[in-house]
Amino acid sequence: MRYERPQTIEDATALMAGAEANAFVLAGGTDLLVRMQSDAFEADLIVDIKAISGFDAITQTEDGFVIGAAVPSAALSEDAALVAAWPGVVEAANLIGSTQIQGRCTIVGNLCNASPAADSVPALVAADARAQIAGPAGTREVAIADVPTGPGKVSLSKGEIIEAVLLPKPEPRTADAYLRFIPRTEMDIAVVGAAVNLSLGDDGTISAARVALGAVAPKVLLVEEAAEALIGSNLDEAALEALAVACSNASNPIDDKRGTVEYRKEVAGVLARRAAQTAYARAGEN
Amino acid sequence: MPAIAVSTTINDDTVEFLCQPDETLLDVLRNRLGLMGAKEGCGTGDCGACSAIVDGRVVCSCLVLGAEAEGRTIETIEGMANGNELHPLQRKFIEHAALQCGICTPGFLMAAKALLEVNPDPTETEIRFWLAGNLCRCTGYDKIVRAVQDAAAEMRGETA
Ligand SMILES: Cc1cc2nc3c(=O)[nH]c(=O)nc-3n(C[C@H](O)[C@H](O)[C@H](O)COP(=O)(O)OP(=O)(O)OC[C@H]3O[C@@H](n4cnc5c(N)ncnc54)[C@H](O)[C@@H]3O)c2cc1C
Ligand code: FES
Numbered sequence: 397m398r399y400e401r402p403q404t405i406e407d408a409t410a411l412m413a414g415a416e417a418n419a420f421v422l423a424g425g426t427d428l429l430v431r432m433q434s435d436a437f438e439a440d441l442i443v444d445i446k447a448i449s450g451f452d453a454i455t456q457t458e459d460g461f462v463i464g465a466a467v468p469s470a471a472l473s474e475d476a477a478l479v480a481a482w483p484g485v486v487e488a489a490n491l492i493g494s495t496q497i498q499g500r501c502t503i504v505g506n507l508c509n510a511s512p513a514a515d516s517v518p519a520l521v522a523a524d525a526r527a528q529i530a531g532p533a534g535t536r537e538v539a540i541a542d543v544p545t546g547p548g549k550v551s552l553s554k555g556e557i558i559e560a561v562l563l564p565k566p567e568p569r570t571a572d573a574y575l576r577f578i579p580r581t582e583m584d585i586a587v588v589g590a591a592v593n594l595s596l597g598d599d600g601t602i603s604a605a606r607v608a609l610g611a612v613a614p615k616v617l618l619v620e621e622a623a624e625a626l627i628g629s630n631l632d633e634a635a636l637e638a639l640a641v642a643c644s645n646a647s648n649p650i651d652d653k654r655g656t657v658e659y660r661k662e663v664a665g666v667l668a669r670r671a672a673q674t675a676y677a678r679a680g681e682n
Numbered sequence: 683m684p685a686i687a688v689s690t691t692i693n694d695d696t697v698e699f700l701c702q703p704d705e706t707l708l709d710v711l712r713n714r715l716g717l718m719g720a721k722e723g724c725g726t727g728d729c730g731a732c733s734a735i736v737d738g739r740v741v742c743s744c745l746v747l748g749a750e751a752e753g754r755t756i757e758t759i760e761g762m763a764n765g766n767e768l769h770p771l772q773r774k775f776i777e778h779a780a781l782q783c784g785i786c787t788p789g790f791l792m793a794a795k796a797l798l799e800v801n802p803d804p805t806e807t808e809i810r811f812w813l814a815g816n817l818c819r820c821t822g823y824d825k826i827v828r829a830v831q832d833a834a835a836e837m838r839g840e841t842a
C-alpha cells in the first residue's frame with residue numbers, strides 16, 4: 397500500500413485516476429481506518445486530501461457556504477454564522493460518533509461512505525446542498541442526493557474527488573432541524589433520521605419545505621409529499637398528521653434487531669413531526 | 683512496502699520516525715516510540731483508550747495513520763504531568779479513586795484535558811456527553827465525572 401498526501405486537487409485527482417485498483421480517498425479516516433482493520437480489506441493507494449489548500453476551510457460567499465472536504469464535524473459547530481444559517485445541518489453532523497470522532501470525521505466522508513443511516517446526509521438533502529466534484533475532466537456540481545446510489549455505493553467516476561459541500565444562503569425566515577432515533581443516548585447508528593427545512597411567508601404560513609429521511613431505504617429519501625403536506629399550512633395538527641403519514645408511507649426500511657419495518661415506518665412519521673416543529677419554531681425566530 | 687519518514691512534534695519534542703503506510707499512530711506511539719500510555723481497547727474508534735490530542739483536537743489514535751502525523755503537534759498522556767508534578771486532573775483522578783485497572787485512564791485524562799481547554803466550567807451533562815467516547819469497565823463513571831468537576835474547579839481557582 398502507498399500513502400500519498402498531495403498538495404493540490406489536480407495532483408489528487410491525477411493520483412486517483414492513475415491508480416490501478418483499490419485506491420481510496422482519506423478524509424477523517426473514521427470509516428476508512430475501521431475498514432482497514434479487516435483482513436478482507438485491500439488498499440493499494442491511500443490519497444490523503446487534508447493537505448490540499450482550502451480543503452480545511454468553511455467559507456461564506458454571496459451564495460451561501462462552502463465547506464471544504466477536510467473540515468472536521470467539530471469545526472462546523474465552532475462557526476457561528478453556519479450554526480445560525482443551518483442549525484439542522486450542524487446538529488446532524490455533531491451527532492456523528494463521539495468527541496474523538498468529531499475531531500476527525502467529515503460530512504463528505506459521511507456522504508461518500510454511503511451508509512443509508514449516515515446522519516448528516518438527510519440534513520444536507522433537506523438543505524438543498526450540493527457537492528462540488530473535481531475530476532480528470534474538470535469540475536461538476538451535483539445534488540447531494542445524487543451522490544450515494546445504494547449502501548456503500550456512490551456515483552463518482554474514477555479519479556473524482558468531492559472538493560466541498562455547497563450550502564445555499566437561506567431565504568429570510570428559513571430554518572432546518574434534524575432528529576434521529578437511537579436506542580442509546582450517544583454513539584449509536586440511526587434507526588431512523590429525519591430532516592426538515594422550511595421557510596415562512598410574511599403571514600407566517602409555510603411557503604417552502606424540504607423533508608428528507610435516513611435509514612429507511614437503501615439511500616436517503618427526499619419526500620415530496622411530505623413537503624407538500626407542510627406548504628401553505630401553519631403547521632396545524634392536520635398538516636403534521638399529513639406529514640407523518642407521507643413519511644411513513646415513503647419509508648421502505650429493513651427489518652433487523654434494531655427495529656422492525658412497522659416500527660421504523662411509525663418512527664419516521666414521529667421524528668418528521670418533531671423536526672418540523674423545531675424547524676418551524678427556529679424559522680419564526682429568524 | 684517502503685517505509686515512510688515522518689517528522690512531527692510530540693509533547694513539545696521534535697520526533698522523527700519511520701513507519702509503514704498502513705500503520706496507525708497508536709501503533710507508532712506504542713511500538714516505535716515507546717510511548718505506552720495510549721492503550722488499544724478496540725482498534726475501531728469505540729472505546730477511547732487510545733485518545734491523543736492532535737493539533738488541539740482529541741482523537742482516537744487508532745483511527746489516525748502514523749504517516750498523517752507529519753507536521754502536526756501531538757500530545758499524549760506522557761506529556762501531561764510537568765516533571766514530577768501531576769496535572770490537576772491526574773491528581774483528582776487519584777484522590778477520587780476514579781480508576782481501578784487503569785486501562786481507560788490515559789484516554790479519559792486526554793479527553794478531559796481537551797474538554798477543560800474549551801470549556802473550563804462544564805456541567806455534569808456536558809462532561810458525560812464529552813466523555814461518551816471513552817469506555818470504562820470498572821468505575822461506573824461517577825467517580826470520573828466527580829474528578830473532572832473537582833479538577834475543573836481547582837483549575838478555575840475555586841478550591842485549594
Ligand atoms: C465510533 C464511531 C462512531 C460513529 N458514529 C456515527 C454516527 O453516529 N453517525 C454516522 O452517520 N456515522 C458514524 N460513524 C461513521 C463515520 O464516522 C462517518 O461516516 C464519518 O462522517 C466519515 O467521515 P470521514 O471523514 O472520517 O471519512 P473517511 O473514513 O475518511 O472516508 C469515508 C469514505 O468516503 C470516501 N471519501 C472521503 N472523502 C472523500 C472525498 N472528498 N471524495 C470522494 N470520496 C471520499 C473514502 O474513500 C471512504 O470510502 C461512526 C464511526 C465510528 C468509528
Ligand atoms: S483503541 Fe482506539 S478507540 Fe478503542
Ligand code: FES
Pocket residue numbers: 780781782783784785786787817818819820821
Ligand atoms: S478503570 Fe478499568 S476500564 Fe476504567
